[in-house]
Amino acid sequence: MKYRINPQNQDELSVLGFGCMRFSRDEKEVEKQIIYAIEQGVNYFDTAYIYPNSEVVLGRVLSKGYRERVKIATKMPPYSIKKYEDFDRIFFTELKRLQTDYIDYYLIHMLPDTTVWNRLIRLGIHDWIKEKKKKGQIRNIGFSYHGGRDEFIQLVDAYPWEFCLLQYNYLDENRQAGVEGIKYAAGKGLPVMVMEPLRGGKLVTNLPKEVESVWNNAHVKRSPAEWAFKWLWNQPEVTVVLSGMNSMEMIKENIRVASETEINAFTDADFNLFKQVKEILDKKIKVPCTGCNYCMPCPMGVDxxxxxxxxxxxxxxxxxxxxxxxxxxxxxxxxxxxxxxxxxxxxxxxxxxxxxxxxxxxxxxxxxxxxxxxxxxxxxxxxxxxxxx
Structure with missing residues (x-):
């Protein structure tokens, strides 16, 4: 397994993170998968308050002697916070579920913009975070995000965050927060955790035949998933890539790829493959927008x-x-x-x-x-x- 250093605290984080949203219903099988991943060097596990039974299952497995070998990331849903007391209500519920007394990487879940963050500020979240960090109950504070580049940058600047999580993949290079957002966050010293590396599987299954042909005839034989992961790990700004792994076959394959990855290892031929694939996919889109943002800001507020x-x-x-x-x-x-x-x-x-x-x-x-x-x-x-x- 390869690791990247969190510049904030020198944590060594596995480049492959275990996304816990889609655990199998077979808890014995999930336990085998989690333990196997840990034994192979995966040390970053991402869950959330709203993922059904996820925190409970993860906590049960980690309590069997694995807690200190991993970093737990979980999330607080801001829409469930109506008063100051709700911060503790949710947080201590999560600690109980996870059978731990601290969270390594704690996120405010799905922050859509600074308006929601400002509401939490009015409810006292600054003091709450300060208290939890002083007690060692939260080691790192961050946020997860789905949305455009400008609002992402505003959120990065809104608080001295210690990491962030956002959607990013080769198709979204110039969409959502995109490569500019990634570079901005990393430039401020934030570890960047990436979700949706395969666009929920859309970059692997039901691909156009022309795209399959590009991958099948590539100068190096790799699966579409392997190419997508390597595209992310080629970038030094990316710290951890989450994968919602729910089969042992998938876990073993992703660990193999993660163990062979290097930063800045792509050749011109590699980049050319992605150029071909994106050109094919772009032909199937309705509007040839590249996400350059030259059209912004709109006087009416349209993103x-x-x-x-x-x-x-x-x-x-x-x-x-x-x-x-x-x-x-x-x-x-x-x-x-x-x-x-x-x-x-x-x-x-x-x-x-x-x-x-x-x-x-x-x-x-x-x-x-x-x-x-x-x-x-x-x-x-x-x-x-x-x-x-």
Whole structure:
């Protein structure tokens, strides 16, 4: 197993992290998988308060003599925090589930923007974190994020975080927080943990035949998953890559790949393969947006690149998943950034290097993403996540 150093505290973290959201229902098999991974050098396990039974199962296994060999990362859902006492209620529930008295890497889960973070500040989270760190109950504090680059950077700057977790893969190089966000966080000394390295399996299964042909005829024989992981581990800014491993075969394969990976090892031929694959996938998208952000800011608040990213993902991830992501990334905010806010002023179009007719495309995005269920679903999610406060 290869390790990368956390510059904040010199922790040696395995480049492969065990994502615990999708544990098998067979707890005996899960125990075998976790212990095998630990014995092979995996030392970073990521779970969350809202992952069904995940903290309990992980805690039960680690209590059998493995706790001190690993770093536990778990998360607090901000939408469950209504008053100061809720911080402790959730945190101590997690400690009990995990059968531990401290958390190595604690995250505020799915922070959508600084508005939610500011609400937690008003409830006293600064004092709460300070107390927990003084007692040694939280070793490192961070946040997880799904969304655009600018809001990610604002969150990075909003607090002296000690690490972050975000979605990143070769298809999202210029989407969501993207490579610029990754480099920004790493440049401030934050370890960067990566989720969705395979886009929920979309970069492995049901690939277009043209993409399969590129991988099959590559100068080095590797599976699509291996290429995707190596693309991430080639980058020095990436500290840990999480994988939701739920079979021994998958665990063994990922550990093998992680043990063979190096930083800055890609050749021009390697990069050319990804260029070919992305060109093929980009041809299947609806809008040729590269996420350069030259169109921003929109005077009406529309997050143009994120709207296009979710719209384009319909071809890869399907309508349901893309609409859910669209609501999460543009609409469940005190100041929404969804496509229907566009008033067709066309200010953005003069700055677009791709010459996209943005105002016309926003009409299409609105029609595809904001159907009859959009407003009630957005209202319900905001209520549940306490984003209306």
């Amino acid at each position: 143009i690149p994120t709207c296009f990213s979710c719209y384009n993902d319909m071809e890869i991830e399907g309508k349901l998943a893309s609409r859910g992501k669209y609501i999460m990334q543009t609409s469940i905010k005190n100041k929404p950034h969804n496509a229907s806010l566009c008033v067709k002023c066309k200010k953005c179009e003069s700055h677009c290097p791709q010459n996209i007719k943005i105002s016309e495309e926003m009409t299409k995005v609105t029609k595809a993403m904001e159907g009859v269920t959009y407003k009630p679903l957005r209202f319900l999610i905001k209520k549940v996540m306490r984003l209306d406060k």
